[in-house]
Amino acid sequence: MTGPRLSRRSALGLIGAAGAAGVAGGFTAGAARGDDAPSTTDLVVPFRGKHQAGITTAVQQHLYFASFDMTSTAGREELKSLLADWTAAAARMTRGQDVTDEGAVGGGPYKPPDDTGEALDLQANALTITFGFGPTLFEDADGRDRFGIADRRPKELVELPSFAFDLLEDRFSGGDLCIQACANDPQVAVHAIRNLSRIAFGRAQVRWTQLGYGRTSTTSKAQATPRNLFGFKDGTANIFGSDGSDLATSVWADDSDQPWLDGGTFLVARKIQMLIESWDRVRLEEQEAIIGRDKGEGAPLSGGTEFTEPKFDVFSTKAGGPAIPMDSHVRLAHPDHNGGARMLRRGYNFVEGNNDLGQLNAGLFFLAFVRSPQQFIDVQRSLAKDTLNEYIRHIGSAIFAVPGGIRAGDSVGSGLF
């Protein structure tokens, strides 16, 4: 070790002692996974545990998300070996190590290095790698059970229905498998996906990817609420890592029809374009009415401060109606109007250049973890009346079952076989 910071290469020497417990930043396994873990660069988040990391983990600053399809020639054995290889590499990278012992520079000059090297000298940066399985892994579009696992498909793992205003594009949608990599350094997240894609060569290939540069939610009360690209605080009413009973009720799919999903959850991903230039011409008062919260503090328009519960029956003389308008986002998304449905949101901002008119291609990569996809479906249907729809477009969509935590010596998805 070279002082308080732990570099990728110096981390190698520590592994025997630290194991998977993640002592690099001085945090124990429980503290690092839990609600109040600070987002430091030298933090190691334990890869193994009851649940996969990257769900309740305090949201890191950067995301690189990849959806994969198995190649047309791959069968059951290739899927099994891929998941085992991904698990081994992910366990190492989350500890701040190269993907193998030989790594980027230790394998001699006569073969391509095992690790691509761009994360050499970077620390673990709270890297989490979270795996999920799409409906097409269990049964493809032609109804074929390519991997002999059709009877392991959770009955709720089906493609999402169409919603009002959907403008979905295939190039941002679907996938047999997904990997969510989150870290406090973008290069660490990109390195993880790049190396896992490389390991998949011949067995699975990237279908689409998404880079997220700034978190738009928080899962920890120790984190400040971030802002989305419309300038509003996002994540105020989220489920936090410390909300044990809410996690049990709304996130962990412990009662599904598939035992391998115990400790797991469902992940809904939506790529949502935000019409920034149109939004920026909207009066502040109207922006706040559309969201249902004030822009400065994030307090509900019914009064109070950021974490005050919204009161939907408060009347505003100025508005001449409910203080939180009937067609506002917060009213329509609130559990009170969706049979109690809640979700753990973990989305990221994206900006991807501009169109020919100079308008930004920007938006929210919405990620939500739910016990049942129906929770998302109910809320998204309710949002059909949302005035926010004038300023957003859903252009990508995918759903994945996220297996429970990976135990010592085990590989992700071993319960499928």
Ligand SMILES: C=CC1=C(C)c2cc3[nH]c(cc4nc(cc5[nH]c(cc1n2)c(C)c5CCC(=O)O)C(CCC(=O)O)=C4C)c(C)c3C=C
């Ligand atoms: C179907 C689920 C949701 C989509 C899609 C969605 C898109 C979306 N949201 C914002 C901005 C905000 N959302 C806020 C709250 C909020 N949003 C959802 C669900 C979806 N949002 C829920 C369940 C909630 C919480 C409702 C509650 O319990 O009060 C807020 C307020 C702050 C907060 O609580 O996070 C903002 C702001 C945008 C811009 C957007 C699409 C681009």
Ligand SMILES: [Fe+2]
């Ligand atoms: Fe929202």
